Amino acid sequence: MTTRRTDHATASVSRFAQALETAAGPAALSPSSHNCQPWGLGRATSAAARRAAADLTGTDADEYLVLALDRERELTALAAHAVEMEVSCGIYGRILLRGLAAQGWTAAAVRVLDDDGGPGVASGTAGGHPLGAGWPPAWTPLCVVALRPGPPSGERPADLHETALARRTHRGPYGRKPVAPGLLHVLEESGTPGAETPPVHVRHLTERRDLRAFAAFVARYAGRDFGHRAAWRETHSYLRRDTADAAARGDGFTLEQLFGPMSRPRRAAMRLALAPTTMHLLGKAGYHRVLAAGLADLVRRTPAVVTMGFAGQTPARAERLEGGARLADYWWRATRCGLSLHPISIVIQHDDLRGRLERELSLPGRTFFVSRVGVAGSPAPRSHRRADAAVHVSC
Structure with a gap:
């Protein structure tokens, strides 16, 4: 896999960065217990991370995203929280992918990583992480998504954001x-x-x-x-x-x-x-x-x-x-x-x-x-979100 980019490829990367920023806004408003927001989002940009993502998904794609559980933000007091936290991450991931699909970025493949109760580490990888070094150590990667440009889904990004704001x-x-x-x-x-x-x-x-x-x-x-x-x-x-x-x-x-x-x-x-x-x-x-x-x-x-x-x-x-x-x-x-x-x-x-x-x-x-x-009898106060809630990590 090469890391050299043509002008067309560079423009595609720029378009994806903008699309990801737009999609991350509604996704950051996803619900979670206690409004703990236990998700993390990574974008594979280095040659090593992209090669690992391509191997994991079995797909040579334009972009790769990693949905993760942030263990520093998860609830742990009860055993049932282990399932609940990953369900919350699934909500976030679904809304994010809908936002990307609305802008013409289609999920070509999804690879869910093993859940053996450990930190999601694959042996024999750089930095002790299935996607190599540089990822936050507190993140347990849940799945890798390969994305390619495609026809928009038909949903309007503005409507997605409006609904996300209305959902309380x-x-x-x-x-x-x-x-x-x-x-x-x-x-x-x-x-x-x-x-x-x-x-x-x-x-x-x-x-x-x-x-x-x-x-x-x-x-x-x-x-x-x-x-x-x-x-x-x-x-x-x-x-x-x-x-x-x-x-x-x-x-x-x-x-x-x-x-x-x-x-x-x-x-x-x-x-x-x-x-x-x-x-x-x-x-x-x-x-x-x-x-x-x-x-x-x-x-x-x-x-x-x-x-x-x-x-x-x-x-x-x-x-x-x-x-x-x-x-x-x-x-x-x-x-x-x-x-x-x-x-x-x-x-x-x-x-x-x-x-x-x-x-x-x-x-x-x-x-x-x-x-x-x-049907609620009166409006509900909105839940606040972290300043970096819509930010992703690139490695």
């Missing part, structure tokens, strides 16, 4: 009007037809008995995370003092995002009550059950709940990334249709609770996403 997690009350069955059917359709990975199971709970059963489950068990010292300590570390603090840090969430507008005295009281030490003491008096009951009440008054699950109980990395891609398409369509989502991850982040939920609601496979779906 709405934790407040939703209207009680049922979501049209036809619309739910559209949301259930796969955004990646013909995918080689096993299907992602999507199910909507709309019958009153199912919604009541799920709300009762939330009331019984959603307090688990509030009482789990390590999990709550990690969650609380992402609670920002106010909007200015969230904007400065570029991640996490505020009390207003969780509970809506509040007075200064109430904000101070809530900050004290949610502090890990205080929460541990209040838990002895059942405060975590009060919080769970409040969440259950929101679920009870929601017109629909969506669940997504992998085909098997031990999804491989390719399935986790595909699950993220499917979730990205679902949330995207829902936003375009005026619907909002509020993930209820707290009931599936402990294996015993997840298994019990799957049995009680007859959910197939391994559930990896549960969320309220409906």
